[in-house]
Amino acid sequence: MIHVLTLTYLKPRDVVTAHLAEHKAWLREHADQGRILLSGPRPDGGAVIVTADLDEATVRDLIETDPWHRLGIASYERTSFEARTASPGVITAAEPDDSVVLINVATTEDAPATVDALAEAVRHVAATADGFRGSRLLTGVDGDAVVNLASWSDEKRFRAIFDDPEFTRRYEDFARTTTGAKYRLYRTSRVITPNR
Template sequence: MIHVLTLTYLTSRETVVEHMAEHKAWLREHGDQGRILLSGPRPEGGAVIVTADLDEAQVRELIESDPWHKLGLAAYEQLAFEGRNASPGVVTAAEPDDSVLLINVATTDDAAASVSALASAVEHVSATAEGFRGSRLLTSVDGDAIVNLAAWTDQQRFDAIFEDDEFIRRYQEFAKTTTGGKYRLYRTSRVVTPNR
């Protein structure tokens, strides 16, 4: 389950700030280990943390290890939900799993035509392929390249799209709009969060 943790300060802002360095070190440690996906202050005070896919025992251990919790500076409220959909590039598993991220880079003389053709292939995959989690199409600032980031549950399901004649037809139409290209599959090997 994904957990949204809402922190409410139990003491003055000044006291919270005195212990900010320890809390930030804790956030970074768990962010680098893939347990915390997002965190930040709330405009009205307090903070919010969004976890990776953790079970109840893991999220309880996470909360109890926070220096602010140990010192009684913040109370936690918890909301859990099943994270079925994520934007491509967002990995919700705290531990490495079989998921893969496709990065497809193509050079082009007509970025709009290339994006349109590739979007047609990706929309077909979106409607028909098992294991597809989503895609994000990017255009270079100079307009000479496009990038497709697509998330898949595993390599076997990704490989299966090349047995789909309609996908192949659409992908070949996309290839005609490019001057070169190459795709690779990746797995997360390390996460580094901002140290600030």
């Protein structure tokens, strides 16, 4: 389950600020370990933390170790949900799993045509392929490259798309719009979050 943790300050602002460095160190530790996906202050006071896919015991332990919680500076309200959709590149698993991220870089002289052709291949995959989690198509700021960032549940399911003749035809149409294309599969090996 993904957990949205809403923090409400229980102490005056000066007490919150006095313990901010400890809280930030705790946030960074858990973000670097993949347990916390997002965090930040609310405009009306308090803060919000969005966790990775954590079980009940892990999220309880996470909350209990926050210095603000231990010192009675903030209370936690939790909303949990099953994440079924995520933007490509967003990895919700806190621990390494079999998921892979595809990065396909194509050079081109006609970025709009390349994006359109690649989108046709990706739409077909989105409608038919098991294990496909989503794709984001990016165009280089100079207009000479297109990147496909896609997420898959595992390498085997990714490779199975090449057994589909309809996908292969659409991918060949895409390749004809490029001056070169190369893809690689990646797994997360380390996460480093901003130190601020």
